[in-house]
Amino acid sequence: MKENFEEKLTEGSVAARLVAFSLPFLMANFLQTLYGMADLFIAGQFNGADVITAVSIGSQIMHMITVIIAGLAMGTTVLTARAVGAGKERDAGLCAGNSLLAFLIFSVFATAILFVFCPQIVALMHTPPEAVGESLSYLGICFLGIPFISLYNSVSAVFRGAGDSKRPLYFVAASCLVNIILDVFFMGPLALGSRGAALATVLSQAFSAFLAAFVLFARGKRGACGGAGGAVGGDGACVRILRGDFRMDAKVLKALLQIGLPVSAQDGFIQVSFLVITIIANSRGLSVAAAVGIVEKIICFLFLVPSSMLSAISALAAQNMGASLHARARHTLYAGMAIASAFGALFALAFQFASVPFVSLFTHDAEVVQLGGQYLRSYVFDCFFAAFHFAFSGFFCAYGYSLLSFFHNTVSILLVRIPGAYLAAKYFPGTLYPMGWAPAIGSLLSSLICLGFYLLLKQNGKFGGGLERHGGK
Secondary structure, eight states, X not given: OOOOHHHHHSSSOHHHHHHHHHHHHHHHHHHHHHHHHHHHHHHHHHSOHHHHHHHXXXXXXXXXXXXHHHHHHXXXXXXXXXXXXXXXXXXXXXXXXXXXXXXXXXHHHHHHHHHHTHHHHHHHTTOOGGGHHHHHHHHHHHXXXXXXXXXXXXXXXXXXXXXXXSHHHXXXXXXXXXHHHHHHHHHTTTOOTXXXXXXXXXXXXXXXXXXXXXXXXHHHHTTTTSSSSEEEOTTSOOXXXXXXXXXXXXXXXXXXXXXXXXXXXXXXXXXXXXXHHXXXXXXXXXXXXXXXXXXXXXXXXXXXXXXXXXXXXXHHHHHHHHTTOHHHHHHHHHHHHHHHHHHHHHHHHHHHHHHHHHHTTTOOXXXXXXXXXXXXHHHTTHHHHHHHHHHHHHXXXXXXXXXXXXXXXXXXXXXXXXXXXXXHHHHXXXXXXXXHHHHHHHHHHHHHHHHHHHHHHHHTTTXXXXXXXXXXX
16 A cells, blocks of 8 residues: 655655654665674784785775765665655656666666776875785776676665665665675685785675665565565655666656766765875875775764755655645755754864874874874865855755855865865865865865755745745644
């Protein structure tokens, strides 16, 4: 029997709905981040700085690829959510089918291209000579997992767009457990080094992808939505994916790309800025490279809250937009911003005292620990400032203004993040503390730009105005 999705997610307390919906996002993102952190942590227990640096550099590149794919999948989430909010379930099914097919084609080409250019990518990263061999091994194996990353993210986007943020959490939780077990086995008893970390990652990604696809289509065979085909039901709305939905529809693909491509480009550009900072760090020696790599992993972990809020805000705001509940959609933005910034402030304060002990969990090298502690104490402020522009980006995406997110991030990267990191490395060669302020100040600039766009568009009635339906507060 079809559930009344609109009653569940467009009524009641906005803050309560946002927290309940974002928690599975948060846990799923946490477990996905744990992939790279587990690789790095376990690599540090069994190997030296060469393998640590290789896993750090390689997993950073893979993280960039993953967020690009996840950004593209945002189009699936938003369009599915809009269709469900408006009660157009066939539109949602067609969107999902197109998305799955498009991701399959994309992943095949991406895997081939990246595998061929793996040596050039390692060279471009200015990888320290001691870590080149391990980096090539790690990336060469990890690139083979791109189809699995694409499948997991596209299926999960369908679930989330339909209001089910729990099942993607279950998929990645099982995968993370497999990854940790295989990490210990491959890098411990088998002593495979970076190859072991990569094999563990790819095998666990394959597990989560096939598990997600199995659940999607098994539900359809059981008639979860009253017919054959893939089906998303349970905690969310019922979205049927029929065989005829797996075709290239130019109109649907255009709509998916109009939302997903700017988000993907934005996320990719941010990761490129991180890679440039890594290149700057790598040119300063192995210890600096290892320290920056460890801190980047910690920051990825701390960014789970604003990142989860971005995804949750985009889904919930899109659903409310589809139901013409614009005031409620704006309230979702405000609530998400308040929650994410509170966590960011807490992280910034805590790591003024806990930076060195936390970095020491990943390595026993005293120099790496000292440098990492310096970098983390300033970099952590990025978590507070980013809470605001992440929330705005999710809201802009829901209303089809994802190009604004690309714009403010591009300005921030070109004017502050990259030049700031370069100047800090040049004029403060003895410490990493000033370099950590570059991304934080960049996020501050992004947040101010977002605020300006929001006020301008709101004044012009782009986020609702005049007669509109009213939902619960």
